[in-house]
Amino acid sequence: MLELAPWRSDLSRALHRNRSLVYARYAQLATVQANHRPANRTVVFRGFLEDSNTLKFVTDRRSNKVEQIAENPWGALCWYFPKTREQFRISGELAVITALEKDAALLRLRETAWLALSEGARTQFAWPDPGQPKNRSEVASQEPTDFSISLETFCLLLLAPQTVDHLELREQPHCRCSYTLKADDTWQQQALNP
Numbered sequence: 032m033l034e035l036a037p038w039r040s041d042l043s044r045a046l047h048r049n050r051s052l053v054y055a056r057y058a059q060l061a062t063v064q065a066n067h068r069p070a071n072r073t074v075v076f077r078g079f080l081e082d083s084n085t086l087k088f089v090t091d092r093r094s095n096k097v098e099q100i101a102e103n104p105w106g107a108l109c110w111y112f113p114k115t116r117e118q119f120r121i122s123g124e125l126a127v128i129t130a131l132e133k134d135a136a137l138l139r140l141r142e143t144a145w146l147a148l149s150e151g152a153r154t155q156f157a158w159p160d161p162g163q164p165k166n167r168s169e170v171a172s173q174e175p176t177d178f179s180i181s182l183e184t185f186c187l188l189l190l191a192p193q194t195v196d197h198l199e200l201r202e203q204p205h206c207r208c209s210y211t212l213k214a215d216d217t218w219q220q221q222a223l224n225p
């Protein structure tokens with residue numbers, strides 16, 4: 032296992048101090064489209080993968096981002112914490128864990144992530160194909176589903192960070208620090224001008 036990154040405690044502290052704000056768990060995740068243009072969307076942070084630096088999200092297999100990640104796994108997350116006025120920009124490799132995952136441990140983590148969802152959130156994975164033209168009869172034909180077992184459309188999405196830029200606005204002048212994962216799996220930390 033990689034050492035816990037030096038930025039990891041800063042991020043955990045920000046999450047704790049902003050815990051009263053439900054939207055502090057929302058971040059913007061950018062991926063790269065086949066035409067090399069960026070695509071960006073809001074996602075909900077679902078915690079860290081066990082005791083690691085890897086961030087967990089969930090998504091729908093049919094969504095555009097899954098195809099984009101299959102072509103180009105690089106992603107960038109931009110996350111602002113209003114209460115403590117700090118921003119984390121985290122870039123790294125994304126991995127989509129589907130129902131067809133071969134690794135049994137990852138498959139179990141996918142199932143755990145499914146069980147952690149509210150019933151309302153699980154229902155969304157039975158909705159018609161996201162991003163496709165709306166067909167009213169398709170919406171009406173939704174049958175009740177057994178939500179105790181994960182739906183095939185459900186994916187666990189993992190972001191393994193390689194660079195982190197942390198900016199804090201609380202003090203004058205502002206504080207900024209960058210962290211880079213080196214080839215030997217240690218983190219290089221550098222204070223920057225804000």
Ligand SMILES: Cc1cc2nc3c(=O)[nH]c(=O)nc-3n(C[C@H](O)[C@H](O)[C@H](O)COP(=O)(O)O)c2cc1C
Nearest residue numbers: 057070072073074075089090091094095096097162
């Ligand atoms: C507050 C909020 C939270 C969201 N959380 C998620 C999420 O956790 N996972 C997800 O795939 N989409 C989430 N979405 C929807 C995405 O922003 C996006 O519309 C959807 O994933 C389709 O994106 P894509 O076509 O780029 O793949 C959320 C949207 C909002 C506004």
